[in-house]
Amino acid sequence: MPVATVPPVPHYTPAPPTAETLEWADLEIIDLSQASTPEGLAELALRVRDVMRSVGFMYVVNHGLTKAQTDRIFDIGNVLFTQVSEKERMDHAAKIQEEGSKIGYKPRQLWTIDNGVRDQHEQYALHRSICGQQKHPKALEPFLPELRSFSEHNHYNVLFPVLRLLALGMELPEETFVHLHEFHAVGDSHARFIKYHPRTAEEEIKTNGVWLKGHTDQGTVTILYSQPVSALQILSPEGKWRWVKHMDNALVVNVGDAMEMLSGGFYKGTIHRVVQPPADQRGFTRLGAYYFALPDDDVKLVPFKESLALQRVGIVRKCDDAIAPSMGEYRRARVMAYGLKATTKKGDAIEEQDINGIVLKHYN
Template structure:
């Protein structure tokens, strides 16, 4: 059989990695290929459990895509921002404020960051099914089969093993979390490309260099494809912000607020933010490639008290609200997406901010 010829795509070339001396986060590296068997998952699960209870972030290697395949996905992602006319991009705008969904295009300067400064990043989110749920710009159409394969790869080959190990860590059946993430179900799990643009010195001063406030992700698991521009920082257990270092063809994986709620606080969503890159990378754009996993919309975000681990924990189970008042994933996602960057937040004594969504206090960290 002749080899499949892929459609040509302009090459995206990121800047070199920084040579500056930064305080890097000490994140563990997990070999995902070991999770292909029940024995391998059983061996890895305690380690993943401990990571997601402490630092909350980990590198994942041997995830199933080659370096060349990952590079091509970045090339395709850049097409959204370089080959699609402005008017056409806006024709595919996400209904963020209207429906609380990020599926589609988000333009620059939609959100307020701080002191009146608007954001300078644009993004395009593709519903995980790629076909049928949304229409895409014409320049993207040749790449839709590859994007569907990319979405399926993340969902089945990366997300599923991680969800299995998180369940094992709570002594639950392996498919507990998987059954909440149906690829063809009603929910907002999606692939997303985000492009950050440099800001003026004045805007950097007004925001103390923060491009995206410290937060915990919406959903269950976030999968980020490592890229060279240093800008991601995590709030370490000792209270210090530390940079996440680039590892070629690795993933950076963390859990979000839905896993924290479903696990009764056993797993903790880690606070992270995006800041101005180090001096030797300023002036460059920063292209990110992600897969954001959320449960099906109808999943109620209450602790899985059938977990033997939580039963042994007893009063230590952490609830963000009474179980009877707990939102579904769809309600929680819509509440968070509709308000971020659009509504005023309450300033706290420590300088951070908070707002109440669905009766739950949500914090943002400056």
């Protein structure tokens, strides 16, 4: 049989894992292969329920991609930042300020972090259809079939199983959240590559080493492909920042605001941030591969009150159901505000923004 060939791509070599002793977060490891049996599915649903009601982050293993396949995705993602000119990248700029969309390229220094210091990361978001909603730089064109497969894999083979586990944890029908994330509907679920660049010593002092302020994600489920540069921290239930340790070929999964609103507070959007890496990894770039899942744009972000589990613990709303936004409305408002509009300080560690009646908090 003929063997399928793939176009060659320069290899991205990340930094070695840190050797420093850090305060690591104690995250549960969820083996997705266990969901293949009814007994395994029921057990995982309870574990995921408890994790997402407490810590809010988890590792996912046996997700369907080999380490070699994952490594190649990182290689392809790096093409955009190394094989495409700045001018061509800007020809594919996301309409962040104009339309509240992250689809496309975001350059460095768009967002204000603190004390006048702007961000030093660039990113490229690919609509999940890959070719249906956007055009891409020429250097990426040979890899579009692989990127489409990557997008579909995340949507159908990772996101959907996680959504089913979350629904079962709330004692809702298994497909409840799946039906809100149609691959071909109007919505903003997307694959994204983010590359963080080292900052100057002066910038680190002015921002206290924070590269991206503590925040919750806007969507339902975020899927992050673990990579070696330590910089991601989560706010633990005890109120302390803990580092997320690299686990080879694992996914780091969390839920965001949309899931918190749909679940009536049963699941909490987890606060996390990006900070300066430990000393032995400074000077390296930090390349990340992600899949950000959001419900279809027309989904109204109100609780599933029929959940028996939710009825037992009680609903906690971010706003009254009558004024609850659709996913599209909330997404656009958040994207157009983050790092671009003024915040109101609430003490030393919290800043707030009003997003159409919903209070969005940043933790610094």
